[in-house]
Amino acid sequence: MTKKEELDNYLDNHYIHKSNWLRAAVLGANDGILSISSIAIGMAAASDQREPVILATLAGLVAGALSMAAGEYVSVSSQTDVEKSDIEREEQELKDMPELELQRLATIYESRGLKKETALLVAQELTEHDALGAHVRDELGITEISQAKPLQAALASGASFIFGGILPFLVTLFFPIKNMEYYLYFFAILFLGFLGGLAAYTGGSSILKAILRVTFWGTIAMVLTAVVGHLFGVNLS
Numbered sequence: 001m002t003k004k005e006e007l008d009n010y011l012d013n014h015y016i017h018k019s020n021w022l023r024a025a026v027l028g029a030n031d032g033i034l035s036i037s038s039i040a041i042g043m044a045a046a047s048d049q050r051e052p053v054i055l056a057t058l059a060g061l062v063a064g065a066l067s068m069a070a071g072e073y074v075s076v077s078s079q080t081d082v083e084k085s086d087i088e089r090e091e092q093e094l095k096d097m098p099e100l101e102l103q104r105l106a107t108i109y110e111s112r113g114l115k116k117e118t119a120l121l122v123a124q125e126l127t128e129h130d131a132l133g134a135h136v137r138d139e140l141g142i143t144e145i146s147q148a149k150p151l152q153a154a155l156a157s158g159a160s161f162i163f164g165g166i167l168p169f170l171v172t173l174f175f176p177i178k179n180m181e182y183y184l185y186f187f188a189i190l191f192l193g194f195l196g197g198l199a200a201y202t203g204g205s206s207i208l209k210a211i212l213r214v215t216f217w218g219t220i221a222m223v224l225t226a227v228v229g230h231l232f233g234v235n236l237s
Contacts, residue, residue, distance in 0.1 A: 076150040
């Protein structure tokens with residue numbers, strides 16, 4: 001077994017390497033459930049007909065998915081641009097002042113607890129092996145795990161928004177229009193709780209804490225939306 005294979009097996013037992021795509025997927029699905037449920041609840045509170053509720057929900061689903069994907073892509077691309085700029089700058093500094101860069105690397109290792117002589121030795125050996133890689137990882141803090149991936153984040157965010165948003169959309173299609181707000185709230189909380197628990201399980205954190213967090217804030221958002229629908233008193237029938 002190669003060292004890379006050993007490292008991959010080691011990472012399989014940890015959760016941090018899942019953080020990038022997991023964050024985008026959870027954010028997208030959570031936003032899909034909450035946004036589409038809130039739209040549907042607000043419309044159901046203002047109308048006693050199914051068609052306006054379905055139309056508004058479908059429009060929100062399409063617009064939300066595209067917005068999430070585009071926003072995530074632009075945001076992560078900006079991070080990627082910064083990372084590339086810093087890496088190019090670091091590469092140039094290694095060419096212009098290699099001795100100073102070696103000392104910087106040694107200082108970093110010394111600040112982490114190594115003795116001065118050991119820190120310098122480690123810095124020298126890593127510089128001989130892969131100078132740029134050592135500085136990118138230890139000076140800039142950019143690793144393969146944390147490195148931004150715009151397309152991956154955009155696809156995960158958009159697809160998960162659609163997955164999350166379809167669930168309340170199906171409720172508007174098949175459940176009675178009378179008391180639709182309550183059906184939407186019940187299933188949205190159910191979906192949010194399941195999603196929060198699944199994300200916590202995948203990430204190795206507290207399942208109960210995650211469920212309570214998403215259901216609490218989800219309840220606030222949907223209740224406020226329903227209140228807005230009732231307060232305006234607009235009858236769309």
